[in-house]
Amino acid sequence: MTLDILFQDEHLVVVNKPAGLLVHRTHLAKDEEDAVVQRLRDQTGKWVFPVHRLDRGTSGVLVMAFSPQVARLLAAQFSSSKTDKIYHCLVRGFCDEMGVIDYPLAKLNEQKGRSRFKIEGTERDAETHFTRLAQYQFPIPVSRYDSMRLSWLEVKPKQGRKHQIRRHFKHQHNPLVGDSCYGCRHINKVVKEIWPDDFRLMLHASSLQFVHPITHQTMTLKAQLSDKIVNVLSRLAHYQV
Template identity: 80%
Template sequence: MTLEILYQDDYLVAVNKPAGLLVHRTHLAKEEEDAVVQRLRDQTGKWVFPVHRLDRGTSGVLVMAFSPEMARNLSAQFSESQTNKTYHCLVRGFCDPAGTIDYPLAKLNEQKGRSRFKIEGTEKEAETKFVCLTRYQAPIPVSRYQSMRLSWLEVTPKQGRKHQIRRHFKHLLNPLVGDSCYGCRHINKALKAEWPEHFRLMLHASHLEFTHPVTEQKLTLSAPLSDQIIDMLNLLAPHEVPLSASER
């Protein structure tokens, strides 16, 4: 299956990564033969090198370089927070109209077969801003409640810590829908039962802005939402709860 190419020149290529696809094979998924790196190599006829990562369940803008030098140059922009990233996600509960999550994140011990735990002393600053675009109250029973409250957000993380958005909204008690690591099992179970064909991690990398290492021009790349996310939002649309005038 070919990937949707958003941008390509002699130095780099950007695609709209589908949910469920690894960026590259890892020691935790040695049995996986399918990944963005392999598909793009076959699709472009060139070796490609990862610049940044998106979680397997996340869709959206993903950039690859055609040389290790270009990959290092671009990676530095990400590690030094010189890029602008915009995500969209669906979370549990009614979020505030807007806010900033300023909560340092520590590395997690994620050895296979063991529970995750924070590694003390590894905390790094992490800041995530968000705007609530839409709220929903769907007539889907969940836990002891007869309806389900959800919020559709536009999110801009300042850094790119591992699982930053997912961990920050868990900290806010508004975990992402479809998140098997940090999510709410009651919400996930109810939505998977209600709309199984549309259920996934509801996180999408919508826009990415960075400086082209060679031309020094600003590049702004955008990736359309997946059909699964669009269908889920359409199903929720009749249950929208408008923000009050004071919240807009």
């Protein structure tokens, strides 16, 4: 399946990554043939170099470079928080209308075994801003509650720590729907039962702004929500409160 290319020139390419697809093979998934890097290489006929990453379950704007030099220049913008990122996500519970989660995060490393990720090193600053766009009360029991409360959020992480959004909202007791690592098993079980065809991690990288490292033009790329997220939000719209 070809990827949805949002922008391409001789230096870089920007795609709308689908959920469920790795950015590149890792030592834990080295046998998987399918990944963004491989698809783009076949689709563009060029070698591509990762600049940043989105989790396998996350969809949305993803940048790749066509040379190591451009990749390094772009990566420097991400590491110094000079990019503007906007995500959208569906979380458990009713959130405040807006807020900031300022909670340092330690580094995560992938590992084999019972737990996929291991916390290592000292904690680093991590700040996530959010605005509530809608909240829903769905009339179906979840655990000891008689209804399912959810919030649809616009999220702007200042940094790009591994799993920053997912870990931050778990920290404030509003885990993301569909999150198998940090989520609420009761919510996930119910959502998977009532909407099995649309169950996924409800996190989407909607917009990314960066400076083109060669032309120095400010680039703003936006990616449409996936059909699965749109389907879930359409059903929830009847229960907005």
